[in-house]
Amino acid sequence: GENVEQHPSTLSVQEGDSAVIKCTYSDSASNYFPWYxxxxxxxxxxxxxxxxxVGEKKxxxxxxxxxxxxxxxxxxITETQPEDSAVYFCAASIQxxxxxxxxxGSGTRxxxxx
Amino acid sequence: xxxxxxxxxxxVKRTGEKVFLECVQDMDHENMFWYxxxxxxxxxxxxxxxxxxxxxxxxxPEGYSVSREKKERFSLILESASTNxxxxxxxxxxxxFEQYFGPGTRLTVT
Numbered sequence: 001g002e003n004v005e006q007h008p009s010t011l012s013v014q015e016g017d018s019a020v021i022k023c024t025y026s027d028s029a030s031n032y033f034p035w036y037x038x039x040x041x042x043x044x045x046x047x048x049x050x051x052x053x054v055g056e057k058k059x060x061x062x063x064x065x066x067x068x069x070x071x072x073x074x075x076x077i078t079e080t081q082p083e084d085s086a087v088y089f090c091a092a093s094i095q096x097x098x099x100x101x102x103x104x105g106s107g108t109r110x111x112x113x114x
Numbered sequence: 115x116x117x118x119x120x121x122x123x124x125x126v127k128r129t130g131e132k133v134f135l136e137c138v139q140d141m142d143h144e145n146m147f148w149y150x151x152x153x154x155x156x157x158x159x160x161x162x163x164x165x166x167x168x169x170x171x172x173x174x175p176e177g178y179s180v181s182r183e184k185k186e187r188f189s190l191i192l193e194s195a196s197t198n199x200x201x202x203x204x205x206x207x208x209x210x211f212e213q214y215f216g217p218g219t220r221l222t223v224t
Contacts, residue, residue, distance in 0.1 A: 001173070009154065032211050043204065043215040044157070089156060093211055101147070101172065102213060106156035 002027040002094050006105030014113050019080055021108045023090035024072040032093035033066060033073045034102070039086045047088075048075070077110075085112045117141070118216040120205055126222045133192040135219050137205030146188035147213065148172075148180065151202040163188055195223045 003026040013019045025033075034049035050057045050064045050073065057064050061080075066073040077084055090105040121136035139146065147162040149172075159172030161180040169180050177199060181189040188207075192199055200223045205216040 006156070034211070034213075036213075043217055044213075045215070046212050049211070100145075100211060101159060101162055101170070102208075102211075103159070103173075104149075104157040106154060 002030060002092055002103045004090060004092050004103050004105040006090050006108060008108060009106065010109045010111070012111045012113060013080055015080055015082065017080055019077045019084070019110055021075045021088055021090065021110070022072060023074070023092075023105050024070075025092040025103075026071070027092070027094055028068075028071065030092040030094050032100070032102075033064070034091050034093070035062075035064060035075050036089045036091065036104075037086045038089065038107075044089060080112050082112050082114065085110060118205060118207055118214050120203075120216040120219050122219050123217060124220050124222075126224065127192075127195050128224055129196060131192075131195050131223075133195050133221065133223075135190040135192075135203055135205075135221070137188045137190070137207075137216055138186055139188075139207040139214070140186065141207065141209065141214070142185065143207035143209050143214075144185070145208040146182065147206045147208065148178075148188065148190045149204045149206065150174070151204055151218070157204065160190065195221075197223050199223050 006023045031052040036044040037047045038044040063076045087107045091102045093102045118139045148160040149157040163182040179191045203219045206213040
């Protein structure tokens, strides 16, 4: 079945610097790649996503890139701020019978140092 | 605004008890999911449902069952709770691939 690997598991960056989180997936049929952010004590929320027909997508300080050939995708956060501290999950979606299911990576705990 | 609610935020049960976790969504979504979240393991899919009375196994269905009698409600059942089922359980519904999560139930089995 589909497997999603995420690295690093923890990441600490200086406020204002950039942060990069990388994921790889195993099933070449995956065609949708979302990123979720989970703040402490809160539920995960979608922050950005990318579909397989696009190589890059940006939304203000966050961007996601996708390399379908290599089966990896990355989240880039620029000019990091304290409110970026959270656990980030990548995911890959695969169509399964009448529904699609999403397989999540193991998460990256991002800490922003003041 | 999508609202997904779960019946309890915290639950403590004894080994061997039957446990019901309920999830309700108010957006008429067809797809609903149950995950468990453990440190370092991310969100692992237990079961999902794409229609009333329909269910599919996820990656870790052992020890769990589900019920979807109404579109808005998806229940997770632990037939005989064990200590290794102590975890955070997250329900979600989805539309157009985006997952909307509930607040989670932290279950402790003693």
